[in-house]
Every structure is written in structure tokens, then in C-alpha cells.
């Protein structure tokens with residue numbers, strides 16, 4: 001059965017995406033790692049591995065352990081730093097024709113601002129995603145994401161450091177996700193993405209030691225999807241800015257649940273590790289669903305959850 | 309690197325809990341080198357979730373003359389390998405590979421010493437085959453093989469058929485020398501068979517404790533040694549940064565086992 005072409009484009013706080021399928025930071029490298037499997041320009045956007053002002057070596061190994069229906073990671077935000085990113089990784093991505101979103105973090109408010117400022121002057125970047133939610137590093141990351149005043153401060157500061165559209169990535173480690181969502185919206189965020197990983201641990205019962213060198217790590221994958229979905233639904237109800245759903249999306253059906261819950265776009269993370277073509281498979285699954293249901297424009301599906 | 313559904317040609321138990329699986333995949337076979345590995349998706353369910361890494365045990369030629377089959381030799385240790393052991397001939401299996409950097413083979417090698425511990429023998433068979441076919445000056449090819457018991461000593465016949473001299477050690481002493489494979493290495497290095505010099509190369513694969521010991525012994529002798537490492541990994545594409553190992557090159561930075569390895573020069577590794 002041939003379908004009429006469906007309209008897949010969405011606008012995320014000023015970033016025009018061809019379609020709602022993005023990659024989740026830290027699970028798609030700097031894009032080039034996946035280029036043999038995925039046309040990078042075919043996706044809504046590529047969100048690159050989290051970048052800081054200076055390079056970071058990350059946590060000691062083992063950094064990964066599989067758990068039932070998910071995985072724990074304690075990478076610790078290893079990255080090559082903003083200067084090498086711009087010099088070595090960005091040109092390839094830019095030439096690929098991809099829509100590029102750079103995920104950034106810092107250990108202080110000023111550092112967030114400095115990274116944002118450096119990227120502001122760089123050609124080829126469509127937006128920034130501010131990570132205030134990494135569970136694996138002591139300084140930075142999550143402490144900004146678990147307190148709505150801190151979140152407001154950091155987002156306001158970055159807002160002043162760049163003209164680029166800002167996506168703020170939220171942590172699930174809060175009592176009320178809507179409170180923090182409102183404060184980042186008030187601070188000038190153009191969109192919100194959620195969720196980052198959930199802190200967890202695993203123990204080797206023979207050696208009675210933690211399976212990760214860092215003891216705890218961030219849980220991702222199908223195991224976290226119901227939590228992510230609930231949080232996306234709660235946030236989408238109370239904010240005016242677009243919401244991007246992340247967490248355990250393995251196939252098009254998962255992605256569609258997030259869209260119906262209120263997400264304007266979705267990010268695919270852990271699924272890339274299992275199926276390097278996961279993003280494009282999800283995209284064609286969404287397209288097929290829209291065709292089968294005679295929905296001409298993805299935008300008319302966003303937030304259509306009916307709770308009667 | 310290719311992601312493909314391949315047909316299983318055989319999957320047989322070669323020793324209690326050890327299996328040898330042959331798959332039909334010309335795409336991988338024709339590009340694979342000894343020491344590289346394959347990521348296997350053991351099920352299309354969500355648990356087990358991640359692909360499992362297995363080194364290429366053997367690259368086989370079909371009647372057509374080109375490489376078309378790959379074998380993996382694996383030990384059942386958990387959920388994923390359990391599922392693999394139940395797979396049947398003609399089942400399809402989802403593979404990603406070949407991944408990583410294999411062994412570098414210097415064609416001037418005169419003496420090659422292969423050291424394998426347990427399932428660590430897996431990559432050494434295709435390596436031995438490659439060394440024999442590529443190194444015209446080869447005088448001596450020796451395999452030192454260790455295992456806990458006799459069931460953990462695999463592939464002796466296959467190596468002997470290639471003309472490799474095999475020396476065995478078992479911890480319980482039921483087969484060969486009673487003790488560890490590193491004892492065999494120390495003996496070898498003291499014996500008249502050992503000729504020091506740049507034409508002697510060592511290749512090792514096995515548990516970290518063995519590799520660490522082998523690296524130490526070899527460093528004292530100053531001969532070249534390549535070791536094949538294992539690490540917990542997720543993507544195998546160099547993206548997730550999960551499978552890192554500390555190395556001396558480039559200051560105190562981690563290297564990726566999946567992309568920079570899994571084969572490394574033994575003197576490059578900083579052992580934890």
C-alpha cells in the first residue's frame with residue numbers, strides 16, 4: 001500500500017528538524033562512528049557526546065554493566081574538550097549535512113557559560129543541549145539539575161552567553177519534575193529534554209564488590225521507559241516550550257508513546273548500541289504508523305493522549 | 309564493518325560448556341583478520357539487551373575459494389552464551405563485524421610463541437593459520453596452552469594438524485604440566501628452543517591475571533608481545549566509551565578496547 005507523503009518536520013524552540021528522531025548524547029559518539037549505518041543528514045538532529053571546556057578522562061573501568069532490560073554506565077563524561085571538538089570532530093559532522101546539537105556541561109556556572117560562548121561563534125551548530133543531569137560526576141551535572149534555583153541560575157547564565165537555541169536536559173532525580181521544568185523555562189530555555197539516566201547499582205555476589213568501579217552508575221534502556229514517559233507527560237502538560245522525550249526508546253512504538261504523551265521530538269540512546277540503525281528504523285516505523293492511521297502531519301499527533 | 313543476519317552452519321559442544329559455532333557470512337569473513345571480533349545479538353528480545361563480543365576463532369574458505377565462514381569458540385558463562393548454546397543449524401543470527409584491530413603480523417617472524425589461557429585460545433587458531441601462510445622465514449611456531457582442568461584445554465588437535473608444537477599446563481595436573489601457562493613460558497624462555505632477537509614474537513590471549521604476568525616476563529626479555537584484551541562494552545563502535553583501558557601512550561589517557569584494540573602491545577598497558 002502506498003501512502004501519501006507525511007509531514008514529519010517539527011520545530012524545537014527555533015531549531016527546525018526534518019523529523020522528530022534525534023540521537024541521545026553519549027550514545028552516538030560524534031556522529032562519525034555511526035556514519036556507516038545511518039545517513040547522518042537523514043535524522044532530525046545529531047546530539048553529540050557531552051562537551052566541557054577542558055578535556056576529561058572520565059571514570060576508571062569497569063564503566064558498563066548490563067542489568068535486566070537495561071544497562072548501567074559510569075563513563076564520567078569523558079570527552080575531548082570544546083577546542084578539539086571544534087577542530088577535529090565538528091568539520092566532519094558539518095560536511096555530513098547533519099543538523100548538529102552540542103550537549104554541554106561544566107563544573108561551575110561560569111564554565112557552562114564559557115563552553116556555550118565558544119560554540120556561539122562556531123559555524124554549523126543549530127543548538128545547545130545543556131546537561132544539568134549527569135549522575136556520574138561529583139561536581140557539575142546533577143547538582144544543577146536537582147535544585148530548581150541552581151537550575152535557574154545556570155540556564156540564565158548560559159542564556160546570556162549564547163544566541164543559540166537552548167535545550168535543557170533534566171534529571172529524573174527530583175521530587176517534582178514540573179517545578180524544575182518551569183524554572184528552566186522561566187530562565188530562558190527554548191526546549192526541554194528528559195530524562196537523563198537514573199542512578200543505580202549492581203553487585204557481584206561472589207566477590208561482594210560493586211560491578212562498576214564508580215560503585216553507582218546511570219541506568220538507561222527499556223527498563224527506564226515508563227518513568228521517562230510519565231515525566232515527559234507531566235512536563236508537557238505544564239510547559240509552553242517543546243519537550244523532547246528520552247529514555248528506553250527501542251522502536252517506533254516506544255517513540256510514538258512519547259509523542260502522544262506530549263513530546264515534540266524524541267532521542268534514541270541505548271538502542272543505538274544494540275542496533276546501529278535504530279534511529280532510521282524508528283523513523284520509518286513512525287512514518288508507517290502515520291500513513292496507516294492517515295495522519296498527514298506528525299504535529300497533529302503530539303500530545304493527543306486522552307485520559308477520559 | 310557490517311551488520312548482517314547470518315545463517316548458522318553448525319553449533320557444537322566441543323568440551324563441556326565450550327561451543328564452536330560456524331556462521332555463513334562472506335561479508336565479514338572476507339574482511340576479517342585474526343584478533344578482530346564480532347558483536348553477536350543473541351536474541352531479539354530486550355533481555356539480554358546488549359550484543360556480546362566474541363573474537364574470530366577461524367576464518368574458513370568455502371568451495372568457491374573465497375573466505376565465507378567465520379567460527380567463534382565460546383564458553384557458556386551466563387544468560388547470553390546460554391541462549392547461544394541452544395541455537396541450531398540453519399537458525400539466523402545477527403552479527404556486527406569485523407570489529408577492532410587484529411594482530412599485526414611481521415612477515416619476518418622466525419619464531420612465534422602463542423600463549424593461551426582457557427577460552428583465550430580462541431583467536432590463536434586463526435592467528436597460527438595466518439602466520440603460517442604469511443611468514444616465509446618461520447622456523448618455529450609454539451603454542452603454550454593453559455586451563456583449569458583438561459576440559460578447559462581446547463583445540464590441541466587443530467593446532468597440531470597445522471604443525472604447531474603444543475605444550476599444555478593444567479592447574480589440576482590432569483593434562484600436561486601441573487601449574488600455570490606462565491610456568492611454561494618461563495621454561496620456554498630458559499630453554500635452548502628460545503632464540504632472543506627481533507625475529508621472535510609473542511602473542512597472548514587469556515584472563516587479565518595471565519596477560520599481566522606474561523607482559524611482565526616478556527618485558528624483561530625485551531621481545532615483542534601483542535595481547536588481546538577483554539572489557540565490558542556496549543556499542544563496539546567507539547561511541548559509548550565503556551570499554552576503556554589505561555595505556556602509556558599519549559599521557560594518562562584511556563584507549564578504547566573496541567576501536568584501538570582489542571589487540572595491544574603488551575608494554576603499552578598500565579595494569580590496574
Ligand SMILES: Cc1cc2nc3c(=O)[nH]c(=O)nc-3n(C[C@H](O)[C@H](O)[C@H](O)COP(=O)(O)OP(=O)(O)OC[C@H]3O[C@@H](n4cnc5c(N)ncnc54)[C@H](O)[C@@H]3O)c2cc1C
Nearest residue numbers: 066360361362363381382383386387388389430538539540
Ligand atoms: C573483545 C572480546 C572478545 C571476546 N571473545 C570471546 C570468545 O572468543 N569466546 C568467549 O567465550 N568469550 C569471549 N569474550 C567474553 C564474552 O563476551 C563474555 O563471556 C560474554 O559476553 C558473556 O555473556 P553472557 O550473557 O553469557 O554472560 P553475562 O555474565 O550474563 O553477561 C552480562 C554482561 O557482561 C558482559 N560480559 C560478561 N563477561 C564478559 C567478559 N569476560 N568480557 C566482556 N564482557 C563480558 C556481557 O557482554 C554482558 O553485557 C570476549 C570479550 C571481549 C570483550
Ligand SMILES: Cc1cc2nc3c(=O)[nH]c(=O)nc-3n(C[C@H](O)[C@H](O)[C@H](O)COP(=O)(O)O)c2cc1C
Nearest residue numbers: 024025026050073131195196220221247248269270
Ligand atoms: C554510555 C552513555 C553515555 C551517556 N553520556 C551522556 C552525556 O555525555 N550527556 C548527556 O546529557 N547524557 C548522556 N547519556 C544519557 C543519554 O543521553 C540518555 O539520556 C539516557 O541514556 C536515556 O536514554 P536511553 O534509555 O534511550 O539510553 C549517556 C547515556 C549512556 C548510556
